[in-house]
Amino acid sequence: MTGRERDRTVYLDHAATTPMCAEAVEAMLPFLADSYGNPSGSHSVARAARRALDDARETVADLLGARPGDVVFTSGGTEADNLAISGVAAGDGSALCSAVEHPAVLEACLAVGGSVVGVDRRGVVDLDELADLLDERVRLVSVMLVNNETGVRQPLESVVALVHARAPEALVHSDAVQAFSWLDVAALTASVDLVSVSAHKFGGPKGVGALVARDRAALLRPILRGGPQERERRAGTQNVAGIVAMAAAAKATVRDREEASRRVRDLSTRLVGGILETVPCVHEATARKDRVDAICNLGIEGVEAEELLVVLDELGVCASAGSACASGAIEPSHVLLAMGRTIEEAKRHVRLSLGHATTAADIDAALLAFPRAVGRLRG
Ligand SMILES: Cc1ncc(COP(=O)(O)O)c(C=O)c1O
Structure with missing residues (x-):
């Protein structure tokens, strides 16, 4: 060169x-210096961190069309995807995902003995093949909203309708990591049980993300154990600075x-x-x-x-x-x-x-x- x-x-x-967008940097800085509390504690420094975490949770939940209690903060999209799959499907071949998922979904699905549903030449999931694979043994179906390599949008509404008709017990997960910057994820995933996002794809910092786990999906089996954080769905001290910055980036993105x-x-x-x-x-x-x-x-x-x-x-x-x-x-x-x-x-x-x-x-x-x-x- x-x-x-x-x-x-x-x-x-x-x-x-x-x-990172300016709003996220500005929101993050105080939590890298003065506001350093552990949100699980009970004294005043801890309570200040707790308040920031609660506010960020409300913001993220609202922008994803969820309730605060539905939001599980994670270390990013990869962990959110892994938690959605391993937290629902056991190693009994009861998970399905599309062939074009990010490896965080694809490999997690294969690791629990799941199966892969093909796509057509456009990269759109084959609904006939999905229909054939759906039966009462299926616990989880994962189809992303927007593909990270091609940008192709998946027909999530049709996927949800098919799953509800053929495997009513199954939960639907959607990786919305690439979608959040461009699409109204709250509206598009309103009938989806589990939704993953990652802050660094929309102007937030790396190493922080969230999984929405609503209603029937609320009782996720944790993959990280050893603490009561995130309603016992994800142990470990939360990345308060990252989470606060993610909320600010999400707000700016939607605005x-x-x-x-x-x-x-x-x-x-x-x-x-x-x-x-x-x-x-x-x-x-x-x-x-x-x-x-x-x-x-x-x-x-x-x-x-x-x-x-x-x-x-x-x-x-x-x-x-x-x-x-x-x-x-x-x-x-x-x-x-x-x-x-x-x-x-x-x-x-x-x-x-x-x-x-x-x-x-x-x-x-x-x-x-x-x-x-x-x-x-x-x-
Ligand atoms: C569609 C999709 N899912 C998941 C991930 C993983 O997210 P993270 O980098 O936050 O682990 C990515 C990142 O490239 C992605 O594009």
């Missing part, structure tokens, strides 16, 4: 994580959601349209109507995504693809494979994801860098 090539950094990886969505729709239209116009043999993994605007997944013929990401990074554009394995290499995406792409095809896809911090200047710079990067690799 040369200084000339990288004038500025264009961050198009908001599905991986987002910068600005409509405007941010509109802005990101325009920016992503220009980004994808510009790339399709200037770079031959590029296609979108999914149609626009099936996905949120913020997550754009592009297949580029004749170019390995892993190499493209390196050149884009040299040109100042941060993007991603598939998921990194333990060695740091990029594995072909299980999501694209489930959508019927071959391994070779899947290796040519990159994800460009926009967020509340993306600007028109970022898109201009990306539109200059992308054709240069692809041209350099195609030779």
Whole structure:
């Protein structure tokens, strides 16, 4: 990389994580210094932390369409997903999830002996296959709201209706980690028993999230034991600073959601349209109507995504693809494979994801860098 090539950094990886919003930073700071109490204690310092935790719980519950007692604070989306699955399904093959779930759901589901429901070429869960797999033994069905690699939205209402009709005892979980920035999660998950969110995907800090566990799901089996916190559903001293910041980020996200969505729709239209116009043999993994605007997944013929990401990074554009394995290499995406792409095809896809911090200047710079990067690799 040369200084000339990288004038500025264009961050198009908001599905991986987002910068913290000002409201979250401001809310968090006092709890890193002066307000350090353990919310489980009874003296005045502890009570101050307890009040902050209670306020944050009310805010998060309200914004997720839940009651404060339904909210279990966790260390992030991964723990919320694991708690939803392991807290309900035992190792008796009684869990189902879609083939395009984040590994936090997919692997937790397989670990309890669960089964995977296929998706069609668009990446949408196959409702006929789900119907065939649903019977009275099923305890939990997990289908995400928005996919983290393709942005594809799942038909959650139809999933819930099917589960209620075929397996009325089963609970429905939805991973809303990628949805909260863009969609009205409270409304879309009103009839869902368990909902996961993660603060760092919507302007909050890393390492904090929440699981809504309402009504029939309230009695979760904990995966962390050793304390009465979170109504005995998650032991361990709460991350008060992180939780307070998550509540502030959630508030700002919901307040600005409509405007941010509109802005990101325009920016992503220009980004994808510009790339399709200037770079031959590029296609979108999914149609626009099936996905949120913020997550754009592009297949580029004749170019390995892993190499493209390196050149884009040299040109100042941060993007991603598939998921990194333990060695740091990029594995072909299980999501694209489930959508019927071959391994070779899947290796040519990159994800460009926009967020509340993306600007028109970022898109201009990306539109200059992308054709240069692809041209350099195609030779
Ligand atoms: C859909 C989805 N679920 C769960 C997670 C895990 O969240 P966290 O990073 O907070 O553990 C992610 C993060 O990439 C995600 O995109």
